[in-house]
Amino acid sequence: MSPERFKRINEMLNLRQPDLTVVMENVHKSHNVSAVIRTADAVGVHKMHAVWESSKRKMSAGLALGSQNWVGVSHYDQVADAIKAVRQQGMQVVVTNLSEQAIDFRDVDYTQPTAILMGQEKHGVTEEALALADHQVMIPMVGMAQSLNVSVAAAVMLYEAQRQRQAAGRYGHNQLDIAERQRILFEGGHP
Amino acid sequence: MSPERFKRINEMLNLRQPDLTVVMENVHKSHNVSAVIRTADAVGVHKMHAVWESSKRKMSAGLALGSQNWVGVSHYDQVADAIKAVRQQGMQVVVTNLSEQAIDFRDVDYTQPTAILMGQEKHGVTEEALALADHQVMIPMVGMAQSLNVSVAAAVMLYEAQRQRQAAGRYGHNQLDIAERQRILFEGGHP
Ligand SMILES: C[S@@+](CC[C@H](N)C(=O)[O-])C[C@H]1O[C@@H](n2cnc3c(N)ncnc32)[C@H](O)[C@@H]1O
Ligand SMILES: C[S@@+](CC[C@H](N)C(=O)[O-])C[C@H]1O[C@@H](n2cnc3c(N)ncnc32)[C@H](O)[C@@H]1O
Numbered sequence: 280m281s282p283e284r285f286k287r288i289n290e291m292l293n294l295r296q297p298d299l300t301v302v303m304e305n306v307h308k309s310h311n312v313s314a315v316i317r318t319a320d321a322v323g324v325h326k327m328h329a330v331w332e333s334s335k336r337k338m339s340a341g342l343a344l345g346s347q348n349w350v351g352v353s354h355y356d357q358v359a360d361a362i363k364a365v366r367q368q369g370m371q372v373v374v375t376n377l378s379e380q381a382i383d384f385r386d387v388d389y390t391q392p393t394a395i396l397m398g399q400e401k402h403g404v405t406e407e408a409l410a411l412a413d414h415q416v417m418i419p420m421v422g423m424a425q426s427l428n429v430s431v432a433a434a435v436m437l438y439e440a441q442r443q444r445q446a447a448g449r450y451g452h453n454q455l456d457i458a459e460r461q462r463i464l465f466e467g468g469h470p
Numbered sequence: 471m472s473p474e475r476f477k478r479i480n481e482m483l484n485l486r487q488p489d490l491t492v493v494m495e496n497v498h499k500s501h502n503v504s505a506v507i508r509t510a511d512a513v514g515v516h517k518m519h520a521v522w523e524s525s526k527r528k529m530s531a532g533l534a535l536g537s538q539n540w541v542g543v544s545h546y547d548q549v550a551d552a553i554k555a556v557r558q559q560g561m562q563v564v565v566t567n568l569s570e571q572a573i574d575f576r577d578v579d580y581t582q583p584t585a586i587l588m589g590q591e592k593h594g595v596t597e598e599a600l601a602l603a604d605h606q607v608m609i610p611m612v613g614m615a616q617s618l619n620v621s622v623a624a625a626v627m628l629y630e631a632q633r634q635r636q637a638a639g640r641y642g643h644n645q646l647d648i649a650e651r652q653r654i655l656f657e658g659g660h661p
Pocket of ligand 2: 566
C-alpha cells in the first residue's frame with residue numbers, strides 16, 4: 280500500500296461512526312442496494328445489515344454489496360435477528376414507514392446510537408419490524424407520488440443523521456476500536 | 471374526476487414551489503431519471519428541466535419521465551438554453567460538483583428562487599454549466615466512495631431546500647398562478 284493510500288484510509292477510519300447503521304429489509308434491486316451502501320459509506324457507516332427474504336435474492340442483489348468492501352455487511356434470514364444484533368450494540372431502532380403513526384424523521388435524535396431500517400421496494404417494511412422498533416418515522420412528501428425510492432429515502436435519513444452528528448462534533452475524533460482499525464488497515468477493507 | 475381526487479390535487483397544488491427546480495444535465499439511466507422526478511414531486515417542484523446529449527438518450531431515459539406527469543419537464547439540447555430558461559424566471563443556479571472550489575451545500579439559501587443542476591452519472595456536470603452557475607456546491611462525504619449516486623445527491627439537495635423552505639413558512643400558501651392551477655385541475659397533469 281502506498282503511503283498516500285495508507286493516509287487516506289486512516290483519515291477515513293477517523294471519521295467512521297460505528298454507532299450509526301442501516302438495516303435493509305428485503306431491499307432487492309441491485310441498483311438500490313448499491314446506492315444505499317455508497318451513501319452509508321459517505322456518512323461514515325462502518326457496518327450494515329441486510330435481511331433477505333430468499334437466498335435467490337441474496338445471490339442476485341447481494342452481489343451489489345461485494346463491489347464496495349469498505350462498509351461491512353452482515354446477512355440475516357430474519358429481521359428479528361438483525362434487530363437483535365443492533366440492540367446488542369445498544370442502538371435505538373428507527374423504522375421508516377409511510378403511515379399515520381409515523382413522526383417526522385427530523386424529530387429523532389440521531390446522535391444516539393441508531394439503526395435506520397429501510398423496507399422493500401414494493402411492500403415496504405414488515406409488521407414484525409414495526410413491532411420491534413422504537414420509532415416509526417416518515418419523510419414528508421407534498422406531491423402526488425406515494426413514496427420515495429428506497430435509496431433516496433435512505434440518503435435523506437442518513438444525511439439528517441450526518442447533519443446532527445456534525446453539529447454535535449461527532450466527526451472530530453476516532454470512534455473505532457483499535458483492533459478494528461488495525462484489521463482494516465492491514466486487510467484493506469471488510470472481508 | 472371524483473371529489474376526493476379533486477381535493478387531493480387541489481391540496482397538492484397549494485404546496486407547489488414554482489420557484490424551485492432541478493436541471494438534469496445528461497442524466498441518462500432511466501432509474502435515476504425516474505427517482506429524481508419522484509423526489510422533485512415530493513418536495514413540491516412543479517416543473518423540471520432536462521438536457522440531453524443525444525436524441526437516442528432522450529428517447530430511452532426520457533421514457534422514465536412520461537410515467538409521472540404531475541411534474542412538467544422541458545427538454546433542451548444545450549445546457550446554456552436550460553440555464554437561460556431558469557434565469558428568465560429569476561432563479562439562482564446552483565451546480566453540484568465534486569471539486570475543491572465547491573462550498574458546503576447547506577451554505578446556500580434555497581428559499582431564494584433556485585435551480586439545482588445535477589450532472590451525468592459518469593462525467594458529472596460540464597465546464598459550461600460550471601461557468602454559468604452562481605454557486606458550486608458539494609455534499610460532504612467522509613468515506614472511500616468518490617461520489618454519490620446522482621438521484622441520491624438530488625434528494626439530499628432537495629430535502630435541504632425543503633427544510634429551509636418549511637422553516638420559512640413556504641409550504642403554507644398557494645404560490646402557483648391561477649391559470650396554471652386551473653389548467654392542471656382540468657387536464658389532470660402536465661401535457
Ligand atoms: C417504495 S417504498 C415502499 C412503499 C410501500 N408501498 C409502503 O407503503 O411501504 C420502499 C421503502 O422506502 C422507504 N421510504 C420511501 N418513502 C419514504 C418516506 N417518505 N419516508 C420514509 N421512508 C420512505 C421506506 O423504507 C420504504 O419501506
Ligand atoms: C456520480 S456523480 C459524477 C461523478 C464524476 N466522476 C464527477 O467527478 O463529477 C453524478 C452527479 O451526482 C451529483 N453528485 C454526486 N455526488 C455528489 C456530492 N457529494 N455532492 C454534490 N453532488 C454530487 C452531481 O450532480 C454529479 O454530477
